[in-house]
Amino acid sequence: MQKIVLITGATSGMGKAMAESLAENGYQVFATGRNIPNESGHQNLFYRYLDVKNNDSVKGAVSGIMEQFHHIDILINSAGFGLAGPLEETPFEEIYNLFETNYFGTIRVIRHVIPVMRKQGDGLIVNMSSIGGRIGLPFQGIYSSSKFAIECLTEALRIELKPFGIKVCMIEPGDYHTGAIHNRHNIIPTKDSPYQKRLKNYFDLLDKNITKGGNPEVLGKLILKIVTSAKPRLCYKSGRFTERITPFARNFLPYSIFGWFLARFYKINN
Ligand SMILES: NC(=O)c1ccc[n+]([C@@H]2O[C@H](COP(=O)([O-])OP(=O)(O)OC[C@H]3O[C@@H](n4cnc5c(N)ncnc54)[C@H](OP(=O)(O)O)[C@@H]3O)[C@@H](O)[C@H]2O)c1
Numbered sequence: 001m002q003k004i005v006l007i008t009g010a011t012s013g014m015g016k017a018m019a020e021s022l023a024e025n026g027y028q029v030f031a032t033g034r035n036i037p038n039e040s041g042h043q044n045l046f047y048r049y050l051d052v053k054n055n056d057s058v059k060g061a062v063s064g065i066m067e068q069f070h071h072i073d074i075l076i077n078s079a080g081f082g083l084a085g086p087l088e089e090t091p092f093e094e095i096y097n098l099f100e101t102n103y104f105g106t107i108r109v110i111r112h113v114i115p116v117m118r119k120q121g122d123g124l125i126v127n128m129s130s131i132g133g134r135i136g137l138p139f140q141g142i143y144s145s146s147k148f149a150i151e152c153l154t155e156a157l158r159i160e161l162k163p164f165g166i167k168v169c170m171i172e173p174g175d176y177h178t179g180a181i182h183n184r185h186n187i188i189p190t191k192d193s194p195y196q197k198r199l200k201n202y203f204d205l206l207d208k209n210i211t212k213g214g215n216p217e218v219l220g221k222l223i224l225k226i227v228t229s230a231k232p233r234l235c236y237k238s239g240r241f242t243e244r245i246t247p248f249a250r251n252f253l254p255y256s257i258f259g260w261f262l263a264r265f266y267k268i269n270n
Helices: 013-024 055-069 090-100 104-120 142-159 202-211 217-227 239-251 255-265
Strands: 006-007 028-033 046-048 074-077 123-128 167-172 237-240
Touching: 006 013, 006 055, 013 028, 013 046, 013 074, 013 217, 028 055, 028 074, 046 055, 046 090, 046 237, 074 104, 090 142, 090 167, 090 202, 104 123, 104 142, 123 142, 142 167, 167 217, 217 237, 237 239, 239 255
Parallel strands: 006 028, 006 074, 028 046, 074 123, 123 167, 167 237
Antiparallel strands: none
16 A cells, blocks of 8 residues: 655755655655645645644644545654744744744644554654754754754654554754755844854854755655664764764763864854
């Protein structure tokens, strides 16, 4: 039987790359987001409206698939965006908004899909974390916190859902050249801000890192490896070698040294 895949955040970037790769490899893919194209260009790829911040929208998308196909085999939670700037100057609405999408949005979708997979006695849930879900990125503490929360949720669900035959894992990407560069919310300090000098080049550097980042098609290959694995690992890191070893360096180096390197990398030491 053809496997049914539901992907959030599949209108752009890594979600889109994973959706296309799975569709090309015979999976029936429901690629979702808010800005969906009229045509998918592939017979196995169907775009559906799904706003992870809206419970009715999630419920509608899941029940729509169930009415048509009666099962969902794979759920990939890729919807998300970044938020950068000094915490002190970040409006609370921005913080809530980010968590509503990156964390509560993921939970919302998972909660609708668990009963489906539990009844099937089978399923795979793949959550999108980040290397930033393993280290607190300076001036991106809210984004990093949302990904730390995803890491924690993934670990907990992996054990919680195992008896129902539901596998849970996550991907920790480094920088990839996606829509993230335009979709990140930047809180730019005003010229009177005490953060202005340190953050002068910070946002340009973030953009540069994303522009120089990997091709999201790499994620298209990785997801095939994950969905065909009999026993998916808890975590799949994806990115440059230096990005993949950063979480290990964080664990092994004294934080005074690691933190110094991190600040130096972002050019925000003073
Ligand atoms: N790019 C990187 O370097 C990088 C690194 C580590 C982790 N990540 C994570 O990877 C995931 C994918 O990011 P990306 O880089 O591929 O970014 P992207 O190209 O900006 O794609 C983000 C996707 O999220 C969707 N989205 C945003 N808000 C949504 C909402 N309320 N409901 C439903 N969909 C929503 C967008 O679709 P619509 O606008 O159509 O709704 C879009 O399809 C994110 O979770 C991100 O945090 C990215």
